[in-house]
Amino acid sequence: MLQQVIAGLQSGSTYAMLALAVVLILKATDVPNFATADMGLFPVFVIWQLIERGLSYWLAVPLGIVFGVVLGLVIERLVIRPILSESHFASVLMTIGVSVVLGSALQLIWGSEPRRLDAPISGNFKIGDVFITYDQVLIIGLGLAFMFGLRYFFTTPWGIRMQAVAEDRVTPRLLGVRVGRVFSVSWGLAAAISTVALLLHTQASVLTDAAAGPLILKAFVAATMGGFGSVTGAFLGGLALGVIENLSGFYINTGSRAAVAMIFVVIILMAKPDGLFSKARPREV
Amino acid sequence: MARESLGLRRTALSVVVPVLALLAVVLPDLVNPYRLFLATLIVIFAVAGTGLVVIMGWTGQIALAHVSFLGIGVYVTNWLFSDVGVPWPIALVLAAFLASFIGILIGFPAARLRGFYLAIATLAFAELISRLFVEVDVVTGGIAGKSIETVRLFGMSSARSHWYMSLIVAVLVFAGVHRLGGTAFGRCLRTVRDAEVATGSLGISSTNYKLFAFALSAFIAAIAGGLFGQLLSYASPDNFHTALLIQFLVVVFVGGVTRLSGTVVGAIFVIVSRELLQDVGDWQRWVFGISLVLAVRFLPGGLTSIGGRLRSRRSSSGEAITSFGEGVPA
Numbered sequence: 252m253l254q255q256v257i258a259g260l261q262s263g264s265t266y267a268m269l270a271l272a273v274v275l276i277l278k279a280t281d282v283p284n285f286a287t288a289d290m291g292l293f294p295v296f297v298i299w300q301l302i303e304r305g306l307s308y309w310l311a312v313p314l315g316i317v318f319g320v321v322l323g324l325v326i327e328r329l330v331i332r333p334i335l336s337e338s339h340f341a342s343v344l345m346t347i348g349v350s351v352v353l354g355s356a357l358q359l360i361w362g363s364e365p366r367r368l369d370a371p372i373s374g375n376f377k378i379g380d381v382f383i384t385y386d387q388v389l390i391i392g393l394g395l396a397f398m399f400g401l402r403y404f405f406t407t408p409w410g411i412r413m414q415a416v417a418e419d420r421v422t423p424r425l426l427g428v429r430v431g432r433v434f435s436v437s438w439g440l441a442a443a444i445s446t447v448a449l450l451l452h453t454q455a456s457v458l459t460d461a462a463a464g465p466l467i468l469k470a471f472v473a474a475t476m477g478g479f480g481s482v483t484g485a486f487l488g489g490l491a492l493g494v495i496e497n498l499s500g501f502y503i504n505t506g507s508r509a510a511v512a513m514i515f516v517v518i519i520l521m522a523k524p525d526g527l528f529s530k531a532r533p534r535e536v
Numbered sequence: 537m538a539r540e541s542l543g544l545r546r547t548a549l550s551v552v553v554p555v556l557a558l559l560a561v562v563l564p565d566l567v568n569p570y571r572l573f574l575a576t577l578i579v580i581f582a583v584a585g586t587g588l589v590v591i592m593g594w595t596g597q598i599a600l601a602h603v604s605f606l607g608i609g610v611y612v613t614n615w616l617f618s619d620v621g622v623p624w625p626i627a628l629v630l631a632a633f634l635a636s637f638i639g640i641l642i643g644f645p646a647a648r649l650r651g652f653y654l655a656i657a658t659l660a661f662a663e664l665i666s667r668l669f670v671e672v673d674v675v676t677g678g679i680a681g682k683s684i685e686t687v688r689l690f691g692m693s694s695a696r697s698h699w700y701m702s703l704i705v706a707v708l709v710f711a712g713v714h715r716l717g718g719t720a721f722g723r724c725l726r727t728v729r730d731a732e733v734a735t736g737s738l739g740i741s742s743t744n745y746k747l748f749a750f751a752l753s754a755f756i757a758a759i760a761g762g763l764f765g766q767l768l769s770y771a772s773p774d775n776f777h778t779a780l781l782i783q784f785l786v787v788v789f790v791g792g793v794t795r796l797s798g799t800v801v802g803a804i805f806v807i808v809s810r811e812l813l814q815d816v817g818d819w820q821r822w823v824f825g826i827s828l829v830l831a832v833r834f835l836p837g838g839l840t841s842i843g844g845r846l847r848s849r850r851s852s853s854g855e856a857i858t859s860f861g862e863g864v865p866a
Contacts, residue, residue, distance in 0.1 A: 343651075
């Protein structure tokens with residue numbers, strides 16, 4: 252049981268990190284980014300390629316993250332900013348399009364065979380009857396660090412500007428906020444988070460072109476559970492989702508794993524569309 | 537001036553329509569069976585696209601579960617026909633009613649959700665249905681899939697019968713949806729899209745209209761599915777996944793999501809690209825992704841809006857569905 256919970260927290264941390272990336276972009280630019288997971292997977296393949304060329308892990312990873320950030324900035328500037336004045340309809344379709352382009356480009360370059368990306372530290376230790384791998388400690392710890400980092404970030408001047416811009420794009424500009432730069436920062440930061448999330452996820456399992464597909468919906472489910480406005484909520488939502496999934500996979504059957512998350516999100520959206528931790532929010536009419 | 541051009545248009549239509557109709561009837565004698573198969577596929581994709589026009593183009597809902605309804609059409613029609621023994625046309629209609637019932641089920645939460653929340657809910661729902669396709673193996677054959685029993689019209693070859701069946705269904709669906717679009721009902725759907733906040737005070741129940749749009753779009757998708765199954769001849773749950781959803785999004789958004797003619801243009805675009813890129817499989821997905829990105833970025837009204845744009849030179853006219861949605865401008 253406890254072993255399953257820990258395994259659940261591990262996959263939950265991936266969902267949680269991706270959910271943070273989703274919430275960050277949503278808070279700053281009001282774009283629901285369905286390309287989040289693919290934006291992370293592409294740089295991970297670059298990291299794999301660099302290591303394959305003989306670079307050390309510790310050099311390849313920062314380079315890969317830089318690549319991810321640049322990718323995020325380019326996507327934002329090229330295809331997202333021009334359609335920002337339009338509704339979610341346009342941005343949902345656009346980010347779905349971007350994810351298809353990234354996913355298929357990845358397949359064209361690297362093909363579909365599974366690869367291994369070895370973590371630099373491996374092994375495990377034992378507390379009581381429970382085995383814990385260093386991988387699990389790292390992924391859960393980094394997830395927590397990202398969450399607290401983002402919470403802090405949203406109280407800094409940059410973070411406050413970001414939320415102001417998401418609320419209203421005109422007034423902050425009149426007050427001297429450089430809106431374009433706020434967008435860039437949010438997309439760059441989210442891309443870095445996604446890259447780390449996908450890196451940790453793929454080195455704990457396998458690296459394939461199919462890794463991003465199932466993750467993106469989970470990330471959105473996690474963010475939905477937490478309510479899209481809240482960093483803490485999104486993070487806890489991700490962890491909860493991972494644990495629930497793992498327990499249902501263990502106690503019911505493996506087929507129920509995928510279904511459980513989806514049933515959850517449909518119920519939450521019906522009963523409490525603003526997330527489990529939300530307060531009532533008036534809507535402008 | 538306006539009336540003159542309308543008259544001209546009518547004369548043009550009265551020439552073009554019979555010619556097209558004649559061409560459609562004799563097409564099986566003009567082209568080889570493979571080309572006929574592709575033409576049938578175009579017709580079926582266009583029919584499925586009409587369902588998306590109703591829900592996305594007219595009602596303005598981001599509904600991404602279309603492929604699931606298509607799959608329900610494929611499986612249930614075939615099950616009723618070959619296992620239960622119901623005549624094929626009745627099986628098709630029954631499957632479509634089942635799909636629209638499920639469409640209403642997903643429509644209930646959807647009527648309360650706006651914008652991208654609906655996208656998530658419908659994606660999650662599609663995921664659930666595809667799990668169901670694996671689990672209910674009596675109907676679907678499970679993960680291994682199931683072969684689809686072929687239907688023949690009056691002893692014709694299967695390619696020929698599929699073409700005529702699809703043609704008949706397409707004419708009925710297009711005529712029905714076109715007619716609906718012009719009625720008060722169709723205008724109400726568009727009001728739900730453009731000014732949802734106003735609907736309440738006008739005595740229009742936006743919830744009911746959304747539910748109806750969901751039901752109708754699922755119905756059409758299942759009808760298209762019944763025909764699609766005939767072409768597939770073997771269906772497995774993998775057929776009804778994201779790859780197909782992307783193709784349908786390209787059908788409606790490259791063609792123009794608010795117009796019925798858009799689905800025909802879009803269906804031709806998708807099937808021809810699929811055919812041209814057949815040998816370089818992986819490029820297909822890339823091309824569809826790029827097409828979707830470019831269409832949303834540069835051509836929110838789709839290819840069929842180009843003519844109108846050139847004529848009026850008002851590039852940002854109200855046709856583009858993507859500029860509507862939330863009611864409150866961002």
